[in-house]
Amino acid sequence: GAVVSQHPSRVICKSGTSVKIECRSLDFQATTMFWYRQFPKQSLMLMATSNEGSKATYEQGVEKDKFLINHASLTLSTLTVTSAHPEDSSFYICSARLSTGSGELFFGEGSRLTVL
Amino acid sequence: KQEVTQIPAALSVPEGENLVLNCSFTDSAIYNLQWFRQDPGKGLTSLLLIQSSQREQTSGRLNASLDKSSGRSTLYIAASQPGDSATYLCAVRGRSGGGADGLTFGKGTHLIIQP
Numbered sequence: 386g387a388v389v390s391q392h393p394s395r396v397i398c399k400s401g402t403s404v405k406i407e408c409r410s411l412d413f414q415a416t417t418m419f420w421y422r423q424f425p426k427q428s429l430m431l432m433a434t435s436n437e438g439s440k441a442t443y444e445q446g447v448e449k450d451k452f453l454i455n456h457a458s459l460t461l462s463t464l465t466v467t468s469a470h471p472e473d474s475s476f477y478i479c480s481a482r483l484s485t486g487s488g489e490l491f492f493g494e495g496s497r498l499t500v501l
Numbered sequence: 502k503q504e505v506t507q508i509p510a511a512l513s514v515p516e517g518e519n520l521v522l523n524c525s526f527t528d529s530a531i532y533n534l535q536w537f538r539q540d541p542g543k544g545l546t547s548l549l550l551i552q553s554s555q556r557e558q559t560s561g562r563l564n565a566s567l568d569k570s571s572g573r574s575t576l577y578i579a580a581s582q583p584g585d586s587a588t589y590l591c592a593v594r595g596r597s598g599g600g601a602d603g604l605t606f607g608k609g610t611h612l613i614i615q616p
Contacts, residue, residue, distance in 0.1 A: 391544065419602045428606040428607065428608050429590075429606055431604075434602065476542070478544050478545065480545075482602070489535065489550045490535065490592075490602065490604070492544045492545035492546070492547070493544050494543055494544040495542070497542065
């Protein structure tokens with residue numbers, strides 16, 4: 386199947402700093418990618434839709450100035466957590482959908498963010 | 502609003518057994534249903550995707566069925582192995598509910614295969 390790569394897999398930062406997480410589709414082009422947040426023992430919570438060449442669409446309750454999303458190319462979307470606080474500590478996962486065929490979603494390996 | 506329920510929430514069985522994981526959804530107007538596996542601290546691995554027009558999909562020891570009219574899907578794992586231990590998530594892509602990705606996830610079944 387298609388491969389989606391996330392980097393970094395783990396990151397620890399101090400409060401007040403910004404952290405960038407990358408999501409790449411390695412062997413296909415993705416005009417749309419999705420960013421999720423997952424709390425322990427919970428399912429995924431969709432945060433936003435990343436659209437190549439246009440602004441991201443955020444789900445209700447997600448602060449767009451807090452979680453900056455950039456989708457500058459057909460294979461790369463980035464999520465930047467700005468002015469991170471300990472409550473932002475979580476597991477962040479991205480996904481990309483094949484633009485043709487089945488519409489199957491492929492997920493990255495996730496990024497564990499810990500804010501001290 | 503679409504709701505997806507997975508039963509059981511947790512399951513522990515001896516190695517070698519065949520087992521069935523269940524997923525039910527409230528709105529049958531779906532495009533497809535996808536089963537995922539998630540290992541601790543990892544992302545989701547797509548196992549099987551069943552389009553709404555299909556009844557089942559098979560991959561190796563895995564078989565997923567879909568009964569759209571009754572709002573049910575099952576994931577059958579044959580000859581279970583300790584390496585099958587993970588959380589299995591069911592997600593429905595439908596015309597109602599879900600986020601912009603169109604998906605509504607179940608909370609998952611945490612599976613442990615005892616050696």
